[in-house]
Amino acid sequence: xxxxxxxxxxATDENKAGLSQGQIVRRRFLGNTAALISLVVFxxxxxxxxxxxxxxxxxxxxxxxxxxxxxxxxxGRPTLQLFPLGLGEHPFGQDRLxxxxxxxxxxxxxxxxxxxxxxxxxxxxxGVVVGALSGYFRGWIETVLMRLTDxxxxxxxxxxxxxxxxxxxxxxxxxxQPYFLGLFVGAVVWTGLARLxxxxxxxxxxxxxxxxxxxxxxxNARIIFKHILPNAVGVIIVxxxxxxxxxxxLETSLSYIGMGVKAPDVSLGSLISQNxxxxxxxxxxxWWPGLFIxxxxxxxxxxxxxxxxxxxxxxxxxxxxxxxxxxxSAHPATGPTQTSGV
Amino acid sequence: xxTYIVRRLFTAVLILLGASFLVYQLTALSGDxxxxxxxxxxxxxxxxxxxxxxxxDLGTPAPIRYFGWLAGAAKCVIPFAxxxxxxxxxxxxxxxxxxxxxxxxxxxxxTASAVLAIVIGVSLGIVTALRQYSxxxxxxxxxxxxxxxxxxxxxxxxxxxxxxxGFNNFLRDPHIxxxxxxxxxxxxxxxxxxxxKGTYPRKxxxxxxxxxxAAAVMWGLSVTQWFKTPGLGLVVIVICGVGIAFGIxxxxxxxxxxxxxxxxxxxxxxxILVYFPIQPLLAQATGLMIFLxxxxxxxxxxxxxxxxxxxxxxxxxxxxxxxxxxxGGLILLDRFMQAWPAYFNNGRINGRPIATIGSETPNxxxxxxxxxxxxxxxxxxxxxxxxxxxxxxxxxxxxxxMLEIMNMDYIRTARAKGLNERxxxxxxxxxNALIPIATIVAFDIGGLIGGAVITERVFAxxxxxxxxxxxxxxxxxxxxxxxxLITGILALVFNLVADLxxxxxxxxxxxxx
Numbered sequence: 023x024x025x026x027x028x029x030x031x032x033a034t035d036e037n038k039a040g041l042s043q044g045q046i047v048r049r050r051f052l053g054n055t056a057a058l059i060s061l062v063v064f065x066x067x068x069x070x071x072x073x074x075x076x077x078x079x080x081x082x083x084x085x086x087x088x089x090x091x092x093x094x095x096x097x098g099r100p101t102l103q104l105f106p107l108g109l110g111e112h113p114f115g116q117d118r119l120x121x122x123x124x125x126x127x128x129x130x131x132x133x134x135x136x137x138x139x140x141x142x143x144x145x146x147x148x149g150v151v152v153g154a155l156s157g158y159f160r161g162w163i164e165t166v167l168m169r170l171t172d173x174x175x176x177x178x179x180x181x182x183x184x185x186x187x188x189x190x191x192x193x194x195x196x197x198x199q200p201y202f203l204g205l206f207v208g209a210v211v212w213t214g215l216a217r218l219x220x221x222x223x224x225x226x227x228x229x230x231x232x233x234x235x236x237x238x239x240x241x242n243a244r245i246i247f248k249h250i251l252p253n254a255v256g257v258i259i260v261x262x263x264x265x266x267x268x269x270x271x272l273e274t275s276l277s278y279i280g281m282g283v284k285a286p287d288v289s290l291g292s293l294i295s296q297n298x299x300x301x302x303x304x305x306x307x308x309w310w311p312g313l314f315i316x317x318x319x320x321x322x323x324x325x326x327x328x329x330x331x332x333x334x335x336x337x338x339x340x341x342x343x344x345x346x347x348x349x350x351s352a353h354p355a356t357g358p359t360q361t362s363g364v
Numbered sequence: 365x366x367t368y369i370v371r372r373l374f375t376a377v378l379i380l381l382g383a384s385f386l387v388y389q390l391t392a393l394s395g396d397x398x399x400x401x402x403x404x405x406x407x408x409x410x411x412x413x414x415x416x417x418x419x420x421d422l423g424t425p426a427p428i429r430y431f432g433w434l435a436g437a438a439k440c441v442i443p444f445a446x447x448x449x450x451x452x453x454x455x456x457x458x459x460x461x462x463x464x465x466x467x468x469x470x471x472x473x474x475t476a477s478a479v480l481a482i483v484i485g486v487s488l489g490i491v492t493a494l495r496q497y498s499x500x501x502x503x504x505x506x507x508x509x510x511x512x513x514x515x516x517x518x519x520x521x522x523x524x525x526x527x528x529x530g531f532n533n534f535l536r537d538p539h540i541x542x543x544x545x546x547x548x549x550x551x552x553x554x555x556x557x558x559x560x561k562g563t564y565p566r567k568x569x570x571x572x573x574x575x576x577x578a579a580a581v582m583w584g585l586s587v588t589q590w591f592k593t594p595g596l597g598l599v600v601i602v603i604c605g606v607g608i609a610f611g612i613x614x615x616x617x618x619x620x621x622x623x624x625x626x627x628x629x630x631x632x633x634x635x636i637l638v639y640f641p642i643q644p645l646l647a648q649a650t651g652l653m654i655f656l657x658x659x660x661x662x663x664x665x666x667x668x669x670x671x672x673x674x675x676x677x678x679x680x681x682x683x684x685x686x687x688x689x690x691x692g693g694l695i696l697l698d699r700f701m702q703a704w705p706a707y708f709n710n711g712r713i714n715g716r717p718i719a720t721i722g723s724e725t726p727n728x729x730x731x732x733x734x735x736x737x738x739x740x741x742x743x744x745x746x747x748x749x750x751x752x753x754x755x756x757x758x759x760x761x762x763x764x765x766m767l768e769i770m771n772m773d774y775i776r777t778a779r780a781k782g783l784n785e786r787x788x789x790x791x792x793x794x795x796n797a798l799i800p801i802a803t804i805v806a807f808d809i810g811g812l813i814g815g816a817v818i819t820e821r822v823f824a825x826x827x828x829x830x831x832x833x834x835x836x837x838x839x840x841x842x843x844x845x846x847x848x849l850i851t852g853i854l855a856l857v858f859n860l861v862a863d864l865x866x867x868x869x870x871x872x873x874x875x876x877x
Contacts, residue, residue, distance in 0.1 A: 169375070169378070169379065169382075172375075172379045173379050173382045173383045173386070174383075175855075176379055176380065176383050176852045176855050176856060177383050177386070177387060177848065177852065267512070267513065271513075271515055274515050274517075275515065275516070275517065275817075275818050278515075278517045278818065279817070279818065279821055279833060280837075281833075281836075291515070291517075294515075294517060294518055294521075295517070298517075298521050301521060301525055308518075308521065312515065312518040315513075315515050315518065316510070316513050316514060316515070316518075319512070319513035319515075320509060320510060320513040323509045323512055323513055324509060327509070
């Protein structure tokens with residue numbers, strides 16, 4: 023074999039090399055332009071929001087705080103300009119009291135995103151456990167857990183969340199109140215995921231590999247966590263991601279009607295609620311928080327959609343251009359090896 | 365089947381009992397119902413507190429008080445006895461009374477948006493599925509994700525600002541500037557470009573037509589001051605009617621079916637013939653009369669289709685009935701527009717018709733048409749807000765359902781045996797794609813009556829959601845329980861209905877007895 027022929031052979035080997043499920047999913051996800059752009063934008067928003075005003079006791083790079091009162095500059099109008107690019111003194115403007123809207127919005131993003139992740143994680147964890155137990159063990163465990171799910175489902179979600187938010191608001195201090203809200207709301211939004219995971223487990227537990235594992239002497243816990251759960255992980259990740267976009271809308275809505283994050287802390291929803299009367303005089307107070315809600319939610323929806331496509335080969339998009347390019351690159355690769363072999 | 369339903373209903377009652385107990389305790393936990401009285405300065409404070417404690421039976425602990433409430437609520441099960449007792453609100457009003465009014469308001473609010481969202485969302489979903497990965501598909505998908513991501517309270521404030529205040533200002537002098545005409549024309553051109561099918565030059569040509577059409581219509585509306593005295597007139601009704609006849613026939617029977625086309629056109633002709641004779645009758649319209657007339661249009665259409673005969677009468681009847689119903693709708697719309705100046709210049713309206721809050725103008729004097737317009741202007745903005753939000757999910761469901769069906773083997777078989785595309789899509793695919801959507805719709809309707817809490821709040825609409833949130837704020841358990849009872853029962857019933865509908869529509873699915 024000549025050295026010239028090894029290169030193309032190596033390339034074909036790479037194309038045919040065994041890929042793990044994780045690698046396949048990652049490649050498909052990274053091939054999805056909309057999802058990738060959304061992921062980058064979302065991470066950028068998070069970086070700016072968490073670094074600007076500081077987190078975990080670390081100082082941020084932005085000079086104002088969300089509740090500090092400053093002198094009105096230029097009547098509180100936004101100083102952000104694109105040509106030439108410059109932030110100015112108050113890029114998003116100021117409210118009537120002179121508080122910096124940029125700092126407020128960033129604080130709102132921090133709180134809203136933290137609550138959103140909490141709701142997603144808590145709801146996801148409970149949903150997976152309830153769904154897995156009822157789907158795997160069946161029998162009376164399934165009956166009890168599914169009736170419990172029905173009870174939680176039948177109470178409209180915003181109603182439960184409102185009562186919980188109310189209780190949390192009175193029970194704990196202002197610092198941790200938003201996180202309590204996230205925990206409580208997460209404790210009631212797991213129902214959809216539980217049903218989904220249960221259905222997945224019901225079909226997976228009848229498969230041969232589960233029988234094989236049981237005959238080999240695996241315990242129930244091992245079968246659930248090592249054998250069945252990894253096969254259901256795609257459904258879970260997609261569902262949790264999409265539930266997060268619903269969670270941020272739910273949290274902002276609750277804060278808007280005054281049952282979510284309470285003053286003195288701010289969330290994107292409570293900022294809009296405070297400032298909607300000022301639409302005529304100070305529209306920027308209203309525009310910025312809303313745009314950030316839409317941007318975050320849109321990013322998460324696209325990421326979730328990209329994950330769904332990546333995990334579910336049935337809905338795989340056929341890309342004619344890529345298929346053609348693959349065919350072209352495969353053809354010359356086989357060419358030289360054959361001639362050098364002859 | 366009967367055992368299945370009975371068993372499901374029995375579980376539903378148990379679930380409802382458990383959930384209502386939980387909600388009652390949570391509400392009681394959420395705060396102090398005497399809060400406002402404790403802080404008041406009225407001289408008879410003590411007496412007021414005692415009065416409220418007696419009214420709400422606050423002396424007994426909440427878990428026991430729940431059973432008192434349950435005993436009252438249980439009387440509602442006895443039919444026609446009128447003994448329903450859901451307790452009293454803090455202000456002394458019986459909950460049943462408050463609930464009845466709130467439910468009426470909520471139904472008024474959600475009906476139009478639900479119907480529109482289903483019709484528009486499903487059609488968008490079907491069209492995008494048929495043209496997967498086209499510009500139209502990407503455009504609609506992006507819009508669907510965008511609408512998904514919109515917080516309704518934010519949209520509502522924007523709608524109030526631009527849809528109500530801005531539009532009312534515009535109506536003062538309804539003259540559309542050239543720049544706006546150009547922008548609307550460009551938007552229309554973009555829509556036509558995306559919707560058009562075929563090569564680039566063809567798409568560009570369609571975009572040009574779209575631009576000219578929209579710009580011409582806008583210019584015409586501006587020059588004739590149409591917004592001051594709107595109306596369709598017979599000419600526009602004729603043009604639209606013929607267009608509807610062709611469109612409906614294309615979908616329902618195919619243009620090759622001449623009998624169906626003629627039946628649809630004849631029903632348009634009948635509509636135009638009765639346009640003038642019916643005007644005096646419409647002048648003294650009532651709601652019942654409009655309903656009967658709507659029924660009559662459908663019957664006339666069916667009769668025309670039946671009289672056309674042919675070997676497949678049903679197609680002609682369908683096409684003619686739908687066409688005549690829509691033409692009737694056009695005539696109705698025209699009559700409403702005729703009443704516009706009277707409404708616009710009414711002293712209570714004062715030239716600012718689009719309302720931002722409430723459901724009606726108080727003390728408005730006028731006939732059926734003026735009141736109809738009043739309801740319309742009040743419901744317009746909340747309906748748009750709700751529509752945008754729910755439209756997105758229906759279009760996504762319909763799209764994925766239709767895509768799955770279109771990849772089925774029997775669709776390939778239908779094509780292979782030489783059926784035309786219309787028959788394949790409308791008869792074989794569309795009907796089956798609707799099955800999963802029907803269950804989702806049944807599920808959603810159960811949730812709708814619970815009220816759109818945020819929308820009602822923003823538009824100051826005294827519906828179920830508003831009643832619930834306000835009562836919760838005041839730690840007022842009885843109205844909270846009343847709202848919960850209705851939403852809970854509806855959710856469980858429609859859940860059952862969704863399952864039954866599925867098994868009725870899809871014979872492969874059987875309910876477990």
